[in-house]
Amino acid sequence: MISALKSSLSLRIVLMSMGFTLVFGLVLLGVMMHYFTEQHQRQFIAEQTAINATTGQMIDLSLSHRRDALTQFTNLLLDDGGQLKPLDELQDLLDERIVLHHLFNGGLLLLDADAKGLVDSPIVPDRVGTDYTDRSHVQWVQQHRQPLISNPFIGRRIQTPIFIVNTPVLSQDKQLLGFMIGIILLNQDPLLSQLHEQFKARKDRSFIIDPAQKLFVSSTDKQFIFQPINDWLDRSLVQALDNQLSSGKALSMNAEPIFFSAYPLQNVDWLLVSIKEARLLHQPIYHMTLQMSLIGLLMFFIGLPILYWLMHHQLRRLRLAAHQLKQMPYQPITIEPKAYKQLDEVNQLIQAFNQAMVEQQAQQQKIDQARQEAEQANQTKSRFLAVMSHEIRTPLSAIMGLAEIGIAPNTPAEKQHDCLKKIYLSSEGLKELLNDILDLSKIEERKLVIQNQPFYLQDLVEQIDSQYRDLVQQKGLVFDIQLDPSLSAAYCGDRHRLLQVLNNLLSNALKFTEQGAISMTVEATNHADSNQAWLQFSIQDSGIGMSLSQQKNLFKPFSQGDDSISQFYGGTGLGLTISQDLVRLMGADEIDLTSAPGQGSCFSFSLPFDICTQAQLAEAEKRIALSQTRLPNLQTLKARPINILIVEDINVNRTVLSEGLGRIGFDCYLAENGQEAINLIQQQPIDLVLMDKQMPIMNGFEATAAMRKIKPDLPIIGISADNTKHDHFLAMEVGMNAFLPKPINLNQLTDHICRLLNLSAIQLDDDEANQLTPEENLRNPLDTVGALGHYAGQVDLYHQALKQFRHEPDLQALVLQITELNALKDDLSIPSGELYQRWISLAKRVHRLRGTCAMIGAQGLSAWLETLHQHVRVYQLPQANFIDYWQEAVQQMQAAIDAQLSE
Incomplete structure (x- = not known):
């Protein structure tokens, strides 16, 4: 009977299932144990870090409270004349301050300006009259005139570990009158003792160390206080603390693994460190693993007989179905489920196979559709790259070419100004293109918000x-x-x-x-x-x-x-x-x-x-009235110069902003980072700050937060290439009054400055208004003085060029070509290729004439050719009266040439 069971398929499957289940269970148990151990460790370190941070903040708050209380107490030590009160009154004041005695359990000591003891409370022999000038904390306070929380040291009089709070006593004119000292006994401080007791309750060890002196300041073990840390801590833990690690794993002095968490205090250069032994941390995991193992074994032995019976019962019908399947032709088997009360395993397998084929066909259709969509997306991307390459390269080429002309030696100032104007126009086109791309990206990512x-x-x-x-x-x-x-x-x-x-x-x-x-x-x-x-x-x-x-x-x-x-x-x-x-x-x-x-x-x-609503109407009217307020000149409003600090790490950006604001009438100071800006606002009368966000040493947000502590009411405008909602939120959180994206619009920036400084808005000068239009250039058709520079001052050579240009056939051929193109461009029967070649021919003729006109100084024709060039480059023709203006300019130019040749 036993051999028959071993040879049966059911038994083999059951044994394989047992082995697989056992191996799988062990592996799963190991993985779960490792996972829960890692999770528990991370959770513990996170909790311990949070506890340390909270505890450290409590200690910092206590130290700040003690320092502030002692600082406020110094105001009571002065009489109406701003000098120290008599000794008996000072003694009474010290004895009456029960709260201070609670905060400073080592007592209070008042020194005079020469650092000699005046009064103390409680009275300790030899403290009054002693010269304390050799004390480092007295020397530091004497030099900086600021309160100081000292490092721990052994008190000379009481011969026990202490640290002190030393606060200068200052007169109204900031003269040093004395030193008010509060003494804290390390091993008896109520706050530190209470905090360490809380760590003990969690079976943790904690201590506060002074990294500079390598000493224990306080500890759950009283014997550690003011002892060298190298005597009580393992080298791995000391090295981790020296490397400023906030948490991690190390060894104890007994070479046992421990977990530590460190938090640096803010008011003193101390570290709050807590330690927990790894075995205590892992105990809950070990208990849980043991319980899971016992439950798993119990379920395994209970489920084994049930599994055997189920497998034997099910496989018997499967063997019969497999035997019947061999007798059927090799073709897809379809069985109607409604012909059977219950589907057996073979029918289920056949139906599953047929269903898989149907799903496979559906998946193939989805794959084909996805491939078509991917190909379309790739074509769209390729078209995007081609279009963007052309649209970006066109103005970029113009910018580079114009810049090259502008920086060339001996370029006239008028020509440089013209180049800069055209560079600005090309840059505007680039900016509009980038804005379109950004809008499309925001819409696709569903980040564009509609305002109401x-x-x-x-x-x-x-x-x-x-x-x-x-x-x-x-x-x-x-x-x-x-x-x-x-x-x-x-x-x-x-x-x-x-x-x-x-x-x-x-x-x-x-x-x-x-x-x-x-x-x-x-x-x-x-x-x-x-x-x-x-x-x-x-x-x-x-x-x-x-x-x-x-x-x-x-x-x-x-x-x-x-x-x-x-x-x-x-x-x-x-x-x-x-x-x-x-x-x-x-x-x-x-x-x-x-x-x-x-x-x-x-x-x-x-x-x-x-x-x-009526309220919304009032808001709209107010916004329109504000936007329409203009003033011709800022100088008429200023009672004194208005100083603006530009904080920007990129030199060219600083130059552009300072030049633009300087032309309006502002006085500009420059800083490369936040730290320089903080120093400048303390040295100069700054009215407003333009603060870049991203800078080295100290960024704009950090600098703004620091400035708010120094000058809370100083207007600050943030500027950045990032223009997200998150950046706007952070800017407002740190105290910026406004936040503008780059590139900066000078009109918009000026409106913000005027609003924050309570000035009327400024109407900037329009450079284009000072430029000659093509019609005005008709009054000066020929610049002979400038043109002679192209011919090295050789008048004969220049006159020969004028004679040739006087009868230039392209002057009239240009008119004929524009007329023909204007008549043909709306004719849809003309192939686009032929029409394109006509545009190219016109562009070449315009380009050739522009060069010739520039050489002979034909300013009027050059102006009209520039207008025509701007239209032709985008496949457009100028306004209808262009030809009349052109022919008039040609006639005036020919008359000017005749007059020049007759001289």
Whole structure:
């Protein structure tokens, strides 16, 4: 019978299950024991660190309390004349201070200005009259005039370990009158004894050590007090404390493993250290492991017979099913479950296999779909890199080229200024591109927050009208804005994001419309709710329009209908994608589009807005009034110079800020880190601080917290390249008055400075207003003096160049080429490749003429060629009257050449 059982399949499986269960149980038990041991150790160290921190804070607080109490007591030692009171009154004062005697259990001692004992309490023989000038703590207080908590030492009179609190007694004019000393007996201090008793109750050992003297200050073992730590602590623990480790594992003097936690006190250079033996820490784990082992063995021996019976019963039917399966053809087996009251193991296996095939096919479909999505994402990434490379390199190349021209030797100041202006314009384009990318990233990561603030609708419409009307009219188009008269004056919503969407749609309409009109309509679509209204915004243009196939890809990132539009008109294709996401975040379904090729386009969307209350209307009016307050010149407001401290570790950033603020009229001080800034505000009359966040030695947040202790009311504006909500929160927490992102907008910065210093806002000078327009350059068509520098002063050579340029065929060929391109660019039958080549040819001619005009000093033509270049580089033509201005400039230039040659 036994041999039959051993040979049976059931018994083999049961024995294998037993062995596996036993091995698995042992491994699991070992892993669990190791896991719980590690967890318990980490939990203990964390708890011990927290306890040490709390205990250390209590000790620090007690020391601070004793020091402050002794400092306040010194004020009572002075008479009305600011000198020490008579000795008998001083003795009475010391004897009456029961609280001080409780805090300083070693007594109180008052020294005069020469460090000789005057009075003490309780009276100790020979303390009064003794000269204490050789005491290190007296010398330190005499030099620094600040309270001092000393390191422990053996008292000369009482011959026991003590430490003292020494506070200077100062007159009203800060003259040293004496020293007030409080003495604490280390082995009898109530607070330290009480704290050590708490550690003993947890079966821990604790002590306070002086790392400088390598001595015990206090300990749960009284015998350790004022003893060398090397005599009582293992070298591994001493080395760990010397390395400033806050917690860890070491050895005791008996070479037994221990866990330690150390906390540095703040008011003195001492360490609070607690120790627990590893065996005491691991005892709960050992008990738990033993209990789990006993329970596991009990369950194992009880479950073994049950397992054997179940396996024998189940495998009998499985053997029969396997025998039947061998008799069937090799093909998928399908059994209808409803034909059986209970599915046996074979049927379950077959059904599981068929179900696995179905799931495998479904998974394969998901994999194929994921692969297609990954390929599309890769294509999108590749297109993103290509578009971004082109869009970034274009202004970057211009910036580098202009910078090279500006820094070249002997470059005229006017040319340098022109280069700087163009560099600034190119940088603005780069900044707008980066802002679009950041907005898209925030939307994809769901970090973009929609604000809900009151704003005047008419103010928004007037801003759009002033921004676009001149641009539209320069292209010879009609611009119309229609506002529903039933609309309220103000609404609550995100004005900035709404304006961003409208700017994107209007910019596109302006870009793709060469003739006709552009209109914007705002009307109410729902009046049922008195507290909320739905407004519909529509942008209609008469531009090139789009087919249905182009409309499908329009709102995808980096798409503009098709590639020919991108080549023809330029742009990244991000604007409409961001606008679509923004209107959805603000509550709309999507941006609706109605368009057809050659018939223009209409973009529309509806947004919900809250109706403003009277309080919100007042807030909106206050914000508008503040933004419109301007003053021509700061100097008329200042009764004295206004000093601004710029704290920035990067030299070029300091230079830009100081130059910009200096032109306005502020006086600027510079610092490279927070520590320098703290020193400067103590030495100079600083009115306001611009504080960078990230700096070496001491960052902006640390410096701000320190400044608040020195000058609580000093205005501080934070600046940083990081512009997250967390950074704003931290800036406000440490005490900054405002926080601005880089690059710094000088107008915005000036508004903050004026608000914090109670000045009116400043209207900065507009550099562009001082520049000559192309029309004004017609008055000075030829700069002969500047041009002669290109010919080394050789007048004959210069006149020969003028004669050749007088009959330059490109001057009229340029007009013909612009006219042809203006007639062909709206013809959809022309292949995009041919149209592209025409743009390239025009760009080359403009480039060639610009170089020639610069050589001969043709300022008027150069100005008009610069205007044309800015349009052609983005595949656009200038305003309709450009050709008239150009021909007039050519005639004046030819007349100027004739006059020059006739001299």
